Amino acid sequence: MTRHEVDVVVVGGGGMGSAAAWRLAGRGADVVLLERFEPGHVRGASHGASRIFRVSYTEPVYIRLAQEAERSWRELEAAAGVSLLTVTGGIDHGRTDGLGVLAEALEAAGAPGEWLAPQEAAERWPGLRYDGKVLFHPASGRLHADDALSALQAQAARLGAVVRHETPVTSIVVRGDDAVEVRAGEDVYQAKRVVVAAGAWTRKLLGGLVPLPPLRVTQEQPAYFAPLREMAWPSFVHHLDGESPAATGFPSGVYGLGTPGEGIKTGFHGTGPVVDPDDRDFQPEPAQLRILREYARAWLPGVDADAFTPISCTYTTTPTADFVLDRVGPVVVAAGFSGHGFKFVPAVGRILADLALTDARPDVRFALRRPAGA
Structure with a gap:
């Protein structure tokens, strides 16, 4: 010893x-x-190759923390001599009053977003279909994990x-x-x-x-979808609540982002089965993948929903x-x-x-x- x-x-x-x-x-x-x-x-x-970076939270403590993190990521990049954070811009969209609350929180924190008409958003990022309101936040992007x-x-x-x-x-x-x-x-x-x-x-x-x-450990099932052609992709969150017609058949809201060399990473949030981290099978979960592909067909016209690579990861979630x-x-x-x-x-x-x-x-x-x- x-x-x-x-x-x-x-x-x-x-x-x-x-x-x-x-x-x-x-x-x-x-x-x-x-x-x-x-x-x-x-x-x-x-x-993995990518994580979303965004400051778009409704809670001031998380907005402040994200703003500090952005400065610290740049500090780390300078010290290490590598690029880690790529700014692509990000959007939140959906038929929910929560987008208004989100916009107010960002405005109060000095990081205002910009409202876009769905048609304008489609002209900028044709790979996505837009649901109701679209809030653009220019500081969002992608981290290489x-x-x-x-x-x-x-x-x-x-x-x-x-x-x-x-x-x-x-x-x-x-x-x-x-x-x-x-x-x-x-x-x-x-x-x-x-x-x-x-x-x-x-x-x-x-x-x-x-x-x-209580800490709930789940195995999540996002996937990389192959883009149909080269185009710009923002990071995105599609808010799907019970009042939205678009929510029918989907277990949660959806997040996504372009990941160079991999595809368009897309996933539901926190809907996977509970697992023991020492006894995971890492195997694709067929039901989740089927529903995720249905989402891609409906809302991601810029990808091939039949050309995908499953991803296995864990969430450890508090109540x-x-x-x-x-x-x-x-x-x-x-x-x-x-x-x-x-x-x-x-x-x-x-x-x-x-x-x-x-x-x-x-x-x-x-x-x-x-x-x-x-």
Whole structure:
């Protein structure tokens, strides 16, 4: 058995854990990042060629966080010398009053959108069919997830962090308010803090240590559809609620974006079956794919609904779809990113570093124990 003494152990080398290691190392902390799988693995929620970046939220806390993340993505790009965030513009459309609320929130945050007539939107982006109102937000775009992870870990290492892959953590034991022991095989790490950003494995590692909310792990079934020709694609969200005639037969709203070299990534949100992350089959789910292809035929005239590549990924979702970013004693928790977290990665890394190194407390929305009515 080998013992190590460090300031902070980060458990989980996905987006959030890698960003935490980057920010912690940048503040001079002695940090080690432990990831159970090999580099570039596809078992978690941070792999692949694309994620949507957008600031279009109705809640001010998420708009502010996205605005911070945009600045931080550019900071990371400059440090790493790579391009990660491509601005394509983004749209929200649908027959829902929620679009008006969204527009008001963006206006109040100093990031106003622009209303477009469906015909005007179709002239700009003919690959989509538009449902009712169309709200355009020019700052939205696409992140390259795999390259982002590589950049975060490389910059963390450049700043002094130790990054270890294929190193599964088997136990976390709290020894005091400023003392925690993390075991990984024959190595035991003694630290002041542990940051647990383990995605679908959060409850398995932390059950009983901190008061976690229910975390629902699902295997989602998006797909890449082949475009019929070269054309511009915005990132898009189609809001399908129960009052919209377009919602008939579809289990949720739909998101999508163009992904160079892959196709047009499209998916329903949070509708997959519950799974154990250690017992996934990664196989396409026929019913979900059938319905997704029906959606593509109806609403994506720019793709071939019969030419597609299935994608398998996980969501770890809280009851409110809000994140958990909090600390109990020496244990910092990052969990429940609910299928919409990746855009915020570098900003979340800053929050996790604050929680680990200071007396900062999270926004009440992200607390483990939210006050009633929050």
